[in-house]
Amino acid sequence: MTEGRSRIVRNVTCLLAVPVMVFGLYVVLHGHLTPGGGFAGGAVMATFIALFLVSFGKDIARRLDSGPFSVSESLALLAFIGLALLGIQVTFFNNFLANSGLLFGLTVPSGANPGFLGTGGVIPLMNLAVGLEVFSGLSLILIMMYRSGGGGDND
Amino acid sequence: MISLPFVAVVILACMSLAAILFKRNMIKIVMAVHVMGSAVNLFLVSLGYREGGLAPIFTGSPGGLMVLPAPQALTLTSIVINIAVVALMLSFAVSLHRRYGTMDTRKMRLKG
Amino acid sequence: MRREVKVMTLAALFVLLLAAAVSLRPFGGPVETGMDDHFILNGQGETGCNNMVTSVVFDYRGMDTLGEATVLFAAVTGILVVLGRERDD
Numbered sequence: 001m002t003e004g005r006s007r008i009v010r011n012v013t014c015l016l017a018v019p020v021m022v023f024g025l026y027v028v029l030h031g032h033l034t035p036g037g038g039f040a041g042g043a044v045m046a047t048f049i050a051l052f053l054v055s056f057g058k059d060i061a062r063r064l065d066s067g068p069f070s071v072s073e074s075l076a077l078l079a080f081i082g083l084a085l086l087g088i089q090v091t092f093f094n095n096f097l098a099n100s101g102l103l104f105g106l107t108v109p110s111g112a113n114p115g116f117l118g119t120g121g122v123i124p125l126m127n128l129a130v131g132l133e134v135f136s137g138l139s140l141i142l143i144m145m146y147r148s149g150g151g152g153d154n155d
Numbered sequence: 156m157i158s159l160p161f162v163a164v165v166i167l168a169c170m171s172l173a174a175i176l177f178k179r180n181m182i183k184i185v186m187a188v189h190v191m192g193s194a195v196n197l198f199l200v201s202l203g204y205r206e207g208g209l210a211p212i213f214t215g216s217p218g219g220l221m222v223l224p225a226p227q228a229l230t231l232t233s234i235v236i237n238i239a240v241v242a243l244m245l246s247f248a249v250s251l252h253r254r255y256g257t258m259d260t261r262k263m264r265l266k267g
Numbered sequence: 268m269r270r271e272v273k274v275m276t277l278a279a280l281f282v283l284l285l286a287a288a289v290s291l292r293p294f295g296g297p298v299e300t301g302m303d304d305h306f307i308l309n310g311q312g313e314t315g316c317n318n319m320v321t322s323v324v325f326d327y328r329g330m331d332t333l334g335e336a337t338v339l340f341a342a343v344t345g346i347l348v349v350l351g352r353e354r355d356d
Contacts, residue, residue, distance in 0.1 A: 157289050158288075158291065158293055158294035158295075159294070160294055161288040161289075161291055161294065162285070162288050162289070164288065165281070165284045165285055165287075165288045168284070169277065169280065169281045169284065172277065172280070173277055176273050176277065177273065201294065202297070203297065203303075204294065204295055204297075205295065205296075205297060206295040206296065211307060211318075211319035211320060212317060212318050212319065212320075213311060213317045213318075213319075214317045214318070221307050221319075223297060223300060223303040224303060224306055224307070224319040224320045224323050225302065225303050225306065225323055227320045227323075228320055228323040228324045228328060228331075229331075231320075231324060232324075232331055232332070232334075232335045235335050235338070235339055236335060236338055236339075238339075239338050239339050239341075239342035239343075240342070242342055242343075242346060243342050243345050243346060243349075246345075246346045246349045246350050247349065249350065250349055250350065
């Protein structure tokens with residue numbers, strides 16, 4: 001389990017890894033228009049790390065460090081709480097950017113419409129924060145379980 | 156006619172409870188806990204269905220009656236919490252296997 | 268526990284749950300829909316979001332999402348503590 005797979009598996013992994021990451025970012029960013037959002041997109045982005053751990057084995061796991069993932073997970077959760085606290089003048093989770101004309105503040109025509117990306121208020125920013133947190137958390141789980149699951153017994 | 160989704164939820168929950176009570180392997184017990192969580196998610200989603208309804212999304216929607224969006228939001232939270240619980244149980248299983256050398260729960264007793 | 272006690276408990280629980288599932292309301296006709304009708308009718312104007320499920324998760328019920336993110340963070344921290352010990356061999 002620690003040597004990695006054959007040459008075909010490794011080549012296909014190198015070809016498929018970047019489109020998987022782009023698709024995960026698309027699901028996260030369009031969370032206010034299409035089904036998906038932060039949690040589902042973060043899980044799709046975490047298969048980027050899982051593909052490399054399965055098909056390359058010990059060579060990649062020796063280089064992946066748990067430091068940057070831990071820092072990014074904590075920063076993303078703090079950003080989520082900070083976005084919730086920004087509208088504290090009215091209430092805790094106030095959507096102060098909706099219908100206002102600032103960053104994500106276009107008004108939505110009521111009824112069925114093709115989606116406009118500039119709408120939603122503070123919801124797309126929250127989607128980004130939660131997507132980064134889920135991606136970092138699931139990657140950290142995968143790396144710790146790979147390191148301690150008999151990784152050093154076959155040396 | 157009896158409503159089939161609720162009967163399916165009961166069958167799934169009772170089968171996973173039987174696996175938790177009667178199986179000895181740690182991995183099989185963890186898998187049964189995950190199936191029971193999925194049965195509860197199925198129950199939550201099937202409570203919010205309206206006859207002939209569409210998805211509650213307005214982007215490119217043909218218009219008409221929509222299903223209730225609130226149980227789907229609760230199911231999202233429940234899925235993520237199930238992931239967290241099963242990941243923690245699996246890490247305990249790895250640590251126990253490193254200490255005792257076996258996956259059989261009847262051979263693990265608190266010794267000195 | 269003995270094997271017969273487990274089998275009897277499981278059979279009794281299965282019969283009771285099946286009786287409860289058959290006597291629920293029919294599948295497709297929710298009774299109290301006042302809150303969800305308010306979400307569908309006014310959600311686009313108040314939150315500016317096309318996806319009603321995302322607007323419920325992040326705007327109308329954002330406190331539950333905060334608790335869920337905290338649970339995920341706590342589980343990852345617990346796994347780091349349990350599996351992070353260096354082996355002493």
